[in-house]
Amino acid sequence: MTRDDSGTNSRGASFQDEALPHLDAVYRFALRLSGAADHAEDLVQETFLRAFRSWDQYTPGTQCKSWLFTICRNVFLRQRERSQRHDEIVTENVNREGPGPNPINPVWSSVLGVDPEGDFFDSIVDGQIIEAINELPEEYRTAVVLSDIEGMPYNEIAELMDVPVGTVKSRLFRGRRQLQKVLYDYAVEMGYIPARTGTE
Amino acid sequence: MARPPEMISCEEDLALIYEFLDGELDETEHHRVGAHFEACQRCYPHLHLEQTFREAVQRAARGETAPPELKARLRELIAQEATHG
Numbered sequence: 001m002t003r004d005d006s007g008t009n010s011r012g013a014s015f016q017d018e019a020l021p022h023l024d025a026v027y028r029f030a031l032r033l034s035g036a037a038d039h040a041e042d043l044v045q046e047t048f049l050r051a052f053r054s055w056d057q058y059t060p061g062t063q064c065k066s067w068l069f070t071i072c073r074n075v076f077l078r079q080r081e082r083s084q085r086h087d088e089i090v091t092e093n094v095n096r097e098g099p100g101p102n103p104i105n106p107v108w109s110s111v112l113g114v115d116p117e118g119d120f121f122d123s124i125v126d127g128q129i130i131e132a133i134n135e136l137p138e139e140y141r142t143a144v145v146l147s148d149i150e151g152m153p154y155n156e157i158a159e160l161m162d163v164p165v166g167t168v169k170s171r172l173f174r175g176r177r178q179l180q181k182v183l184y185d186y187a188v189e190m191g192y193i194p195a196r197t198g199t200e
Numbered sequence: 201m202a203r204p205p206e207m208i209s210c211e212e213d214l215a216l217i218y219e220f221l222d223g224e225l226d227e228t229e230h231h232r233v234g235a236h237f238e239a240c241q242r243c244y245p246h247l248h249l250e251q252t253f254r255e256a257v258q259r260a261a262r263g264e265t266a267p268p269e270l271k272a273r274l275r276e277l278i279a280q281e282a283t284h285g
Contacts, residue, residue: 012282016275023274027266041270045277052278103215108249116245118252126260133261147222148254149261154224172218180253 015055019048022065025150029069032145033076035134043079047072063156070160073142107180114194123192124183132182140175147172208236210243217250 026047030040050071051058058067111118133141142161146152158165187193213236219225220233237247 009282012278015278020271020274023271024265027270028261028264031264032261041267044266044270045274048274049277049281052281103211103217105214105246105249108246111249112245116248118249121252121256124256126263129257129260133257144257145261148257154222169218172222176218176253179257183253183256 011055012052014060015052018060018064019051019055019068022068023048025065026068026072028149029145030072030076032133032141032149033073033138043072043076046075050075065150066152066156066160069146069150069152073160105177105180107177107184111184111193120187120192121183123190124187128186129183132179132186135182136175136178140171140178143168143171144175144179148176208232210236210240213237213240213243214246217247221247221250221254 023044027040027044030043030047031037034040034043047068051068054071058064111120133144136144139161143157146157146160147154152160154165154168157168161168163171184193213233216225216229216233220230220237223230225233237244
């Protein structure tokens with residue numbers, strides 16, 4: 001498909017029609033990457049400017065949201081390298097397919113005896129959940145955000161993060177389990193749920 | 201031929217819980233795993249808690265939207281790029 005480059009208005013208009021509707025989603029993603037609203041805004045601005053400058057290389061109707069997310073993450077990672085700040089190093093066996101050692105979730109095993117409906121989640125304010133997400137190592141955080149919040153399929157996440165699908169599955173497994181443990185511990189600390197040793 | 205759900209072990213079913221919830225299983229496997237969850241008193245509570253957890257995460261995060269001033273600034277920047285770029 002040949003893009004209509006008959007004028008700057010056309011290019012700007014097509015970008016506004018196809019890319020700008022994803023602004024909220026990109027902003028949410030930028031917030032999770034950076035953890036701060038002002039940094040997120042800078043990241044979003046840089047993302048959309050780079051995207052617009054490369055707009056001629058984008059094929060209309062393809063995965064615009066994934067493309068924008070890829071740019072956003074790459075900008076974030078380059079900024080992080082330049083500032084020499086590093087998240088916790090995540091050691092993972094990228095050759096290992098499959099989720100992890102124990103399919104039975106020890107957190108749920110603890111919860112089931114005292115709160116089988118998971119009502120304690122209603123007691124946890126959104127800000128606490130966001131903070132817990134932000135505390136995850138970047139590789140886990142990105143995978144969880146892209147899947148659980150943005151609903152992206154594994155193959156798109158794999159392409160965006162430039163890793164095999166098996167690695168995506170592993171990061172989702174570990175990220176979700178880590179997030180659940182943090183929120184469970186917080187709920188116990190706040191008295192939303194009694195502490196109990198898993199019996200399963 | 202797909203095995204009846206009762207022939208699937210709980211461990212095998214729980215190992216596929218995320219792929220099931222993420223819609224990443226093929227139709228046959230999705231049906232097989234889902235049928236086990238429906239029929240198993242041990243596994244279904246785990247599925248329910250995973251769904252509740254996911255709903256809590258989505259509720260917390262999806263309410264965030266870009267500030268109106270950011271949207272306005274972007275439109276202006278793109279217009280400038282379009283004119284001068």
